[in-house]
Structure formats: structure tokens, C-alpha cells
Amino acid sequence: MEKSNSGSLWKNSLIGLVFVFLYLPILVIVVFSFNTSKLNILFKGFTTKWYYLVFQNVQIMSALENTLIVGIVSAALATVIGTVGAVAMNKYDFPGKAVLDKVLYIPIVIPEVVLGIALLSIYSLAGIPLSLFSLILAHVTFCIPFVVLTVRSRLIGIDQTLEEAALDLGATPFKAFMQVMLPLLIPGVISGAGFSFALSIDDVIISFFTTGPASTTFPLQVYAMVKTGITPEINAISTLMMLVIVLGIAVNAVFQVRKIKRSKGK
Amino acid sequence: MEKSIDRDTLSVTKQKTHHLSKTLTKWSQILPISLWMLLLVVIPLIYVLVMSFMSRDFYGGIVYKLTLNNFAQVFETQNLMIYAQSIWIGGLSTIICLIIAYPFAMFIAQKGPVAKTILMALVIVPSVSNSLVRLFSWVTLLRKTGIVNTTLEKLGIINHPLAMVYNTNGIVLGMVYLLLMFMIIPIFNSLDRIDHNLIEAAEDLGATKWQILKEIIIPLSKPGIFAGCIMVFIPSLGYFFVSDVMGGGTSTMMGNLIENQFQTSRNWPLGSAISVMLILLTIILLIVFQRRGGDMSDLGGR
Amino acid sequence: MKEMIKLSSIKKNYGDVKIIKDLNFTVYEGEFLTMLGPSGCGKTTTLRMIAGFEEPTSGEILLDEKPVGDLPPYKRKINTVFQNYALFPHLTVAQNIAFGLKMAKVPKPKRSLQVEKMLKLVQLEGYGNRKLDQLSGGQKQRIAIARALINHPQVLLLDEPLSALDLKLRKQMQLELKRLQRKLGITFVYVTHDQEEALMMSDRIAVMNKGHLEQIADPRTLYEKPKTCFVANFIGESNIFYGKVSEITKAGAKVTIENGYLSIQSKKPVSESQIVNIVIRPEKVKLSETEVAGFHIPATVAEHYYAGNMNKTVLRLPNGMALKMNTPGEQVLLPIGTSVFVYWELSDAILVETASDDVYNVVDNPDFSTVNQQS
Numbered sequence: 001m002e003k004s005n006s007g008s009l010w011k012n013s014l015i016g017l018v019f020v021f022l023y024l025p026i027l028v029i030v031v032f033s034f035n036t037s038k039l040n041i042l043f044k045g046f047t048t049k050w051y052y053l054v055f056q057n058v059q060i061m062s063a064l065e066n067t068l069i070v071g072i073v074s075a076a077l078a079t080v081i082g083t084v085g086a087v088a089m090n091k092y093d094f095p096g097k098a099v100l101d102k103v104l105y106i107p108i109v110i111p112e113v114v115l116g117i118a119l120l121s122i123y124s125l126a127g128i129p130l131s132l133f134s135l136i137l138a139h140v141t142f143c144i145p146f147v148v149l150t151v152r153s154r155l156i157g158i159d160q161t162l163e164e165a166a167l168d169l170g171a172t173p174f175k176a177f178m179q180v181m182l183p184l185l186i187p188g189v190i191s192g193a194g195f196s197f198a199l200s201i202d203d204v205i206i207s208f209f210t211t212g213p214a215s216t217t218f219p220l221q222v223y224a225m226v227k228t229g230i231t232p233e234i235n236a237i238s239t240l241m242m243l244v245i246v247l248g249i250a251v252n253a254v255f256q257v258r259k260i261k262r263s264k265g266k
Numbered sequence: 267m268e269k270s271i272d273r274d275t276l277s278v279t280k281q282k283t284h285h286l287s288k289t290l291t292k293w294s295q296i297l298p299i300s301l302w303m304l305l306l307v308v309i310p311l312i313y314v315l316v317m318s319f320m321s322r323d324f325y326g327g328i329v330y331k332l333t334l335n336n337f338a339q340v341f342e343t344q345n346l347m348i349y350a351q352s353i354w355i356g357g358l359s360t361i362i363c364l365i366i367a368y369p370f371a372m373f374i375a376q377k378g379p380v381a382k383t384i385l386m387a388l389v390i391v392p393s394v395s396n397s398l399v400r401l402f403s404w405v406t407l408l409r410k411t412g413i414v415n416t417t418l419e420k421l422g423i424i425n426h427p428l429a430m431v432y433n434t435n436g437i438v439l440g441m442v443y444l445l446l447m448f449m450i451i452p453i454f455n456s457l458d459r460i461d462h463n464l465i466e467a468a469e470d471l472g473a474t475k476w477q478i479l480k481e482i483i484i485p486l487s488k489p490g491i492f493a494g495c496i497m498v499f500i501p502s503l504g505y506f507f508v509s510d511v512m513g514g515g516t517s518t519m520m521g522n523l524i525e526n527q528f529q530t531s532r533n534w535p536l537g538s539a540i541s542v543m544l545i546l547l548t549i550i551l552l553i554v555f556q557r558r559g560g561d562m563s564d565l566g567g568r
Numbered sequence: 569m570k571e572m573i574k575l576s577s578i579k580k581n582y583g584d585v586k587i588i589k590d591l592n593f594t595v596y597e598g599e600f601l602t603m604l605g606p607s608g609c610g611k612t613t614t615l616r617m618i619a620g621f622e623e624p625t626s627g628e629i630l631l632d633e634k635p636v637g638d639l640p641p642y643k644r645k646i647n648t649v650f651q652n653y654a655l656f657p658h659l660t661v662a663q664n665i666a667f668g669l670k671m672a673k674v675p676k677p678k679r680s681l682q683v684e685k686m687l688k689l690v691q692l693e694g695y696g697n698r699k700l701d702q703l704s705g706g707q708k709q710r711i712a713i714a715r716a717l718i719n720h721p722q723v724l725l726l727d728e729p730l731s732a733l734d735l736k737l738r739k740q741m742q743l744e745l746k747r748l749q750r751k752l753g754i755t756f757v758y759v760t761h762d763q764e765e766a767l768m769m770s771d772r773i774a775v776m777n778k779g780h781l782e783q784i785a786d787p788r789t790l791y792e793k794p795k796t797c798f799v800a801n802f803i804g805e806s807n808i809f810y811g812k813v814s815e816i817t818k819a820g821a822k823v824t825i826e827n828g829y830l831s832i833q834s835k836k837p838v839s840e841s842q843i844v845n846i847v848i849r850p851e852k853v854k855l856s857e858t859e860v861a862g863f864h865i866p867a868t869v870a871e872h873y874y875a876g877n878m879n880k881t882v883l884r885l886p887n888g889m890a891l892k893m894n895t896p897g898e899q900v901l902l903p904i905g906t907s908v909f910v911y912w913e914l915s916d917a918i919l920v921e922t923a924s925d926d927v928y929n930v931v932d933n934p935d936f937s938t939v940n941q942q943s
Contacts, residue, residue, distance in 0.1 A: 011373040015385070018370045022392045022446070025403035029395065032406065041411055085299030092292050096300070103303045106311070108565055109496070110548055111504025113521050114541045117528050118310035121317060121538070141306045144299065164621055165654035167641040169668035170719065173291060176642075179667075183658045202397055204507050205521075209528065222398040226511050230402045238399045245394040253387045257380055285638075 026242070033235035040232055051240075054233040063221035064237065066132060067201050070217065074139035075196040081140070082147025083189050087181065089148075090155050107142040108149075115142065116209035123210065130212035138210040139200045146199065147192035154188025198245070311545070318539040328534060336539035345523065349543075352519040355434065355509075356502040359441035360449075363498050364491065366442075367449035371490075372483070375457040382458070389450055401440050401511050405431050408439075432514030440512035441502045448501075449494035452565075456490025457483070492555050493565050500548050520544060570597040571633060572723060572755045573618060578627035580613055580779075587613050589779040591627070595723070595757055600749050602758040602766040604802070605776035611759045614776075615725050618757065619648050632722060642671070647716035648725040652732070653708045655700055661687075661711055662696035668719040686714040689748070706737045713748070723755045730765070742769055763803050767791070775799050797920050800847040807853065807891050808920075809846045813838050819914060822862070827886045831862035833914040845920040850880070852916040853893040855908040865910040867891060869902050883910065 036045035166176035204219045321329045408430035415427040506521030527537025573595040580588035588610045603611040616622045620641035666679045690710040730738045767787045774784040783795045794800035811823035820834040867883040883891040
């Protein structure tokens with residue numbers, strides 16, 4: 001579809017404006033991580049001290065540690081349960097399958113606060129103390145549906161006769177899954193895992209209700225600091241976290257681009 | 267199967283164990299996810315429903331006595347005002363997101379495959395950084411003593427600082443900022459799915475660019491629009507931390523109400539009742555969504 | 569000869585729908601047997617039951633003279649070539665072919681040797697390291713075959729393997745598959761809806777229709793002596809007449825048909841007023857300017873189609889029936905609209921025992937009420 005140059009200019013301007021809107025706060029975060037003023041209201045001067053001071057802030061570090069532990073464990077658990085579940089739902093019929101399908105959408109669609117208080121209530125009823133354990137349970141719960149969705153969309157693109165071909169050639173059902181289905185599912189599984197991790201480390205609302213005082217998370221820590229003002233330390237650690245994750249996404253994007261280029265140039 | 271029994275009893279046993287292991291394999295795959303959803307989603311929500319009919323004792327515990335008091339409180343005027351406010355802010359945020367996201371998604375969908383992938387990835391990138399920190403950046407920028415105001419005052423463009431945050435405007439800004447991506451992605455997906463042949467056929471039949479937009483593109487992207495609206499509106503009703511951070515305590519919304527009952531006021535039954543209303547609202551919206559041909563899988567975000 | 573596969577009283581239902589209704593036949597060791605029939609006749613379902621992907625609702629399958637029960641596919645010494653090849657996209661050509669051996673825990677060096685042998689057999693030497701998306705349909709087909717054969721199965725099942733290929737390639741592959749089967753001596757069970765393909769490749773053909781077996785025989789028998797109207801119509805082209813015996817003659821009988829009559833010769837005695845089905849192949853149809861003794865079938869030349877090696881002519885009978893006639897390509901053709909009389913050599917007609925529901929080109933509800941008024 002050819003477009004006139006002026007049309008393209010308007011379109012690219014709009015795209016650019018939206019990106020400015022999206023990235024402006026990011027810019028602020030990065031810039032203010034070098035702020036000499038601890039109050040962080042206006043930029044007073046340049047310093048890199050926060051980048052090592054933050055690692056000495058026990059509160060922030062322990063919150064971050066919790067967040068990372070919960071993120072990794074929840075993502076791993078949710079990925080396993082979700083992947084097995086998605087494959088099973090695709091393959092088998094069982095009573096209540098349609099119900100399960102609808103139930104999986106609940107954590108995605110309902111406002112998080114509702115799920116948060118529901119979990120808090122059931123913990124109270126069941127006598128489960130609020131700790132990292134209750135937190136992980138909650139995080140896995142809202143991550144599983146996203147894993148199921150990503151794996152499912154990947155499953156649709158896989159030829160179902162491949163599994164039969166493997167069985168025909170002498171593979172047991174388990175081997176057929178491991179040797180044929182799983183390798184083809186991996187991109188979806190990794191997507192699901194990555195998505196779960198990202199959701200978990202940013203979660204505020206559900207963590208708010210399901211964690212105990214000793215197991216606070218990084219987002220909750222920030223939330224507590226919002227009233228008194230966010231210090232450049234937070235900006236610094238946020239910038240670092242962003243860098244790490246962006247690198248991961250960039251690498252993935254490069255792979256995707258390479259794949260497209262390769263399938264085109266034949 | 268009688269003939270096989272005549273021939274080989276051993277093969278019957280083999281068949282039976284084979285059947286057993288098949289069933290075991292099947293159920294060991296189905297049970298984990300089913301049990302998890304049952305115990306940690308279905309049962310908690312049912313409990314919330316039950317609690318909404320219970321009362322609270324003096325110390326904040328739950329008394330198992332049926333009452334409709336909570337729902338009576340839910341419909342008190344002051345609370346109704348809060349719901350109205352939440353729906354207003356949520357609706358406004360949704361509309362603003364739609365107005366921004368639609369052309370944005372459309373322009374990106376018109377680009378080549380490499381550009382599309384990169385641009386959409388760039389849309390998602392900001393959300394890897396913590397939501398609260400990003401929200402607070404807006405506060406830093408737009409507060410009365412913040413960068414924008416001080417610059418504008420210095421340049422003489424304004425005499426008094428503009429109140430851009432710590433009010434309803436701030437809340438809307440916060441909602442739009444955090445949820446914009448969830449409007450962009452479903453709309454982009456539905457636009458990207460449109461068969462180019464349809465557009466070419468329309469051009470062939472004499473349609474102008476605006477007509478194509480109105481008659482073909484918009485109708486075919488309706489599922490994405492609906493999905494996006496749901497993914498923005500519903501969460502916005504419960505995002506209490508946004509109204510906290512950006513609203514400066516001036517506005518209470520439904521999310522804050524519920525949070526309040528469960529933390530400060532210790533009136534869980536009342537909080538449950540409000541949550542039930544929120545769930546009902548969500549269900550109604552979803553039914554409308556499905557009636558108008560919406561596909562649940564579009565609500566996944568990715 | 570050893571019975572490699574035996575199907576006894578096989579029935580298969582999906583819910584209330586009877587897909588297979590009491591199927592019985594045998595596949596002998598070393599033969600190329602084709603299951604032939606239109607879509608929905610149950611041939612693929614039967615193949616899948618032999619492979620182990622489906623279980624019969626009732627009945628028994630014997631493999632190598634032993635009942636197979638519900639033995640899973642990975643335990644049967646059978647391999648399948650799938651219609652869409654089902655090659656593993658994440659593996660190379662060599663890895664695909666070696667898959668069965670890997671599952672049987674054959675050590676790597678031995679695997680590689682076998683893979684090379686297979687690549688040579690299907691004429692794809694050197695393709696081992698290629699990725700699948702670089703290959704053509706025909707090449708993928710051959711890899712699917714190599715992958716199935718490497719395990720030295722007792723039986724190879726092929727589910728319409730050539731249907732995705734274009735005409736020329738398909739004809740080439742038909743010859744190759746036949747050659748391969750002869751060379752290896754493995755029992756092939758082939759499924760197709762293309763009767764030409766079946767005729768060319770098979771030792772025997774099992775013609776199926778709506779879940780039951782119409783006839784199972786070698787190609788020549790099926791063509792020259794079809795047992796049912798369905799087989800007569802499905803294999804090769806045919807013209808079918810319904811008639812009622814009006815008079816017994818020395819050779820056989822005189823049969824009244826709508827708007828005319830014809831003569832038949834039959835070894836089995838027929839009785840008066842018996843309803844018979846007569847099949848005459850288009851290449852056996854003859855035309856005459858005047859009536860020929862024993863036949864009264866007036867017709868008009870309606871259309872000619874040129875097919876390179878032959879002419880296909882359509883003749884229209886007074887009741888609307890279209891009669892097909894094939895003549896050699898160089899034959900001079902009668903102009904369209906010419907009135908002619910149709911006849912044939914008595915020995916060329918085939919008397920078919922059973923009519924079945926979907927017979928093509930026959931008059932529906934032949935009207936015999938006018939019969940008494942004629943001749």
C-alpha cells in the first residue's frame with residue numbers, strides 16, 4: 001500500500017508522539033537516578049552515588065530479593081502447571097472442561113482487588129499465615145491463565161498429526177510429547193514464563209493483600225514510599241532492572257527479526 | 267473382546283494395565299490445573315459471596331449470621347456517588363485510550379513485518395519497569411513544584427502552577443498511562459488479521475480511503491476494540507493505587523472502598539459485598555461483550 | 569500365503585453414526601492392497617484402526633495372525649505414511665528419518681548408516697542435513713516414506729500420500745512407490761479415492777462405499793466383472809441400463825428398457841420379468857445408422873470431447889439419459905445432432921448383480937408402464 005509522503009509524516013508523528021508519552025516517565029526515572037537531591041522533586045545536580053547506595057539499603061534489597069524469589073518461583077510453577085494444563089485441555093475431553101475453560105479467564109478479567117481480597121479471605125479461613133508462601137500461591141494463581149493462553153495459541157499452530165506420527169514410529173506417549181510436542185511448544189512456554197515473571201515482579205494489588213509484613217515486595221515497598229516521596233535510590237534500582245529486562249527483550253526481538261528475514265530470503 | 271480372552275489371559279491383564287496407565291496419564295495432566303483453579307479461584311470467590319451476607323463482630327471478626335445489611339450499606343448514597351465517580355473515571359480513561367490507541371495501532375499495522383515487530387515490542391518495553399515508579403515520574407513532572415510547572419512559570423507562559431496531578435485529571439492520566447498498552451494490543455491484533463485482499467477489493471470497487479475505513483476496517487476490528495475496552499475499563503475500577511498515588515486522597519474510588527474495608531475498617535463482609543457488586547458489573551460487561559461477538563481469547567493481552 | 573492382516577466383522581460407530589458396518593477382508597503378505605472409495609466411505613478410518621489410532625467398536629483385527637486387541641500404535645510393527653507427511657518441523661531430514669530408530673534405541677552410528685541407505689533408496693542422497701522448509705512437496709513425500717520404511721515394518725500404511733502433489737509428479741511417484749514395494753516385498757496397504765491410481769499400483773483393490781466392502785479383487789477382475797453397480801461406476805467409466813426381462817432367448821434374454829430394448833447373453837439363467845442391471849463400458853459402445861438386430865436404442869449425438877488419445881462422445885437418449893462412448897483419437901466423428909442406433913457385442917456387456925443407491929447416469933425410476941405398448 002503506497003502512501004503519499006505527507007500522509008506518512010502525520011502517521012509517523014502520531015506514532016512518535018505516543019512513544020514520547022509512553023517513554024517520558026522512563027526518561028524521568030533514568031535522569032532522576034542521577035539526582036543529587038534526595039527529595040527528588042527537581043533535578044539539582046549529577047551524581048552516581050545512588051547506584052551503589054541502593055545496594056546498601058537493607059529495606060529495599062530485602063524487598064527486591066523477595067520480589068525476585070517470588071517472581072522466579074511463581075513463573076516456574078505457573079509455567080509447568082499451565083503448560084501441562086493447556087496440552088491436556090487441547091488433547092482430552094473430560095467432564096467440566098468447559099467450566100475450567102471459563103474459570104481460567106476469571107483471574108484475567110476480574111479486577112485484581114477482588115482476587116486479592118478473595119485470596120486473603122480464604123487464607124484467613126484456612127489459617128494460612130501471610131508470608132512468602134501465601135504470596136507465591138497468589139502469584140501462581142494469576143499467572144497460570146496467561147501461561148495457558150500463550151501455550152494454547154502456540155498449540156493451535158502445531159500440526160496435530162505430528163504426535164500420531166511419533167507414536168506410529170515407536171515413541172511412547174511420553175516420548176512423543178518430549179521429543180516432538182515440547183520442542184515445538186518451547187517458544188510459547190518461554191513466552192508464558194517471561195510474561196508470568198513480568199506480571200509477578202510488577203504486581204501491587206494482589207501482593208498488597210496476600211503478603212505478610214516480613215515478606216514485603218519491591219512494588220509494595222515503593223508504594224509505601226510514595227507518600228514520603230520516591231528517592232533516587234529507587235530510580236537507580238529501577239533503571240538497572242529495566243536494563244536487564246530490556247536486554248532480554250532486545251535479544252528475543254533480534255531472533256524474531258532473523259527468523260522473518262530467513263523465511264523471506266528463499 | 268471375548269475372543270481375546272479365549273486366546274490369552276495374559277494379554278487381557280496387559281490390556282487392563284494399559285488402560286489403567288492411560289487413564290492415570292490423562293488425569294495426572296488434568297488434575298493439577300483443575301485443583302489449583304478450584305482451590306484458589308473458585309472457592310475463594312464463593313467464600314467472598316458467602317461473606318457478603320454475613321455480619322461483622324465488634325473486633326472485626328466474622329459472625330455467621332445471614333444479613334442483607336451489607337448490601338443496604340452498599341447502596342447508600344455516598345457509596346453510589348463513589349461508584350458513579352469510578353465509572354466516570356474508568357469510562358473517560360477507556361475513551362481516551364481508544365482515541366489514542368486506534369490510529370496508533372492502525373498506522374503500525376500498515377508497516378512492514380520487521381517494523382511492526384520492533385514497534386510493538388517498543389510498546390511493551392516501558393511496562394517492564396515498575397508501575398508505581400513510572401506513575402510517580404508523572405507526579406515528579408507535573409506536580410505544582412515539578413519540572414513542567416516551574417519551566418512554564420519561568421518562561422512566563424503561566425502565572426500560577428497548573429494542577430495536573432493530585433486530582434481527578436491525575437487519576438485519569440495514571441489510568442490511561444498504565445492501561446494504554448492493553449487497548450493497543452488487541453486492536454493491533456485484530457487490524458493485523460484483516461486480509462489485505464478485502465481492502466484491495468474495496469479499492470477496486472471504487473471506495474475512498476475514508477469509506478474503506480468506515481465500511482471495512484472499523485467493522486472488522488470491532489472484536490479488538492471491544493476486547494481493548496474491557497481490558498481497560500474493568501481493571502480501572504479496581505486500581506486503587508492509581509487513585510492513591512495520582513489522586514492525592516481527593517477521590518475515593520471503588521477499589522479504595524474495598525481496600526479500606528479489608529485493611530483499615532476491618533469490615534470484611536462489607537468489603538465482600540462491594541466486591542460482589544464489582545463482580546456483577548464485570549459479568550454484565552462480559553456478557554455484553556460475548557453477545558456482540560467478542561472472543562474470550564482476545565482478552566489475554568498478548 | 570500368510571494372512572498379514574485380517575479384519576473380522578469390524579464395526580465402527582461414532583456415537584450414533586455407523587462409519588464402518590461389518591467389514592471383513594484379508595491382506596496377504598507381500599501384496600499391494602488398495603482401499604478405494606469416495607470420501608466418507610470409511611477407508612481412512614479402517615487404516616487408522618489397523619495402525620492403532622482408533623479402536624473398532626466391535627470385531628477383531630489380526631496382525632500377523634495374532635489378535636492385536638488395543639495394542640497402541642507404538643507397539644505395532646506397522647508404520648504409516650501420512651497424507652500431510654507429518655514431518656517434524658524442528659528436525660532435519662536425517663533426524664526425521666532416524667526417528668523410529670532413535671525410539672528403538674538404536675545407537676547413533678548404526679542409525680546414520682541406515683539413514684544413508686534410506687536416502688539412497690528414495691533418491692535423496694546428500695539431503696540429510698537439510699531443513700524441511702527448503703524442500704518441495706515431492707521431496708517431503710519421499711522423506712516421509714523413508715522415515716516409515718527405516719523401521720522395516722511388516723506392513724506399510726499409506727493414507728492418500730500423493731493427493732497433495734501435482735499431476736505429473738503424482739504419476740511419477742505412483743511408479744516409484746510400485747517399484748519400491750516390489751523391491752522391498754513389504755506388504756503395502758494404500759488408501760486413495762483415485763481409481764486410476766488404484767488400478768495402476770495395486771495387486772488387489774478393496775472397493776468401499778458407505779462403510780462396507782463392495783468388492784475385493786485384482787484390478788482386471790474389478791474392471792471386467794464388477795459385482796455391483798457402484799463398482800462398475802467407480803472403476804473406469806460405465807453406462808448402466810436398468811431393464812426388465814421380456815423374453816428368454818437362446819443366448820440369454822431380451823430386456824426391455826425405457827424407450828427401447830436390448831439383448832443380453834448370460835451364463836446364469838434369468839427368469840421373465842426379472843430386473844437386471846447391464847453395464848457397458850464407453851469403449852465398447854457402437855453406433856449404426858440403422859437398427860441392429862436385438863437392439864433398439866435410438867440416440868442423438870450430443871457432444872464431442874477431445875482427450876488427445878481418444879474422443880469422448882456423449883449421446884443423448886430420448887429419456888434424457890447421457891450415454892458415454894469412447895473412440896480412438898484419429899476416428900472421424902459424426903456431426904452433432906445425427907440420429908443413430910446404439911448397440912454392442914453381446915459378450916462386452918456386464919451383468920451386474922446388485923444395484924446400489926448412488927449409481928450415476930441411470931434413469932431414476934425407470935418407467936415400465938409404457939413397456940406393454942411397445943414392440
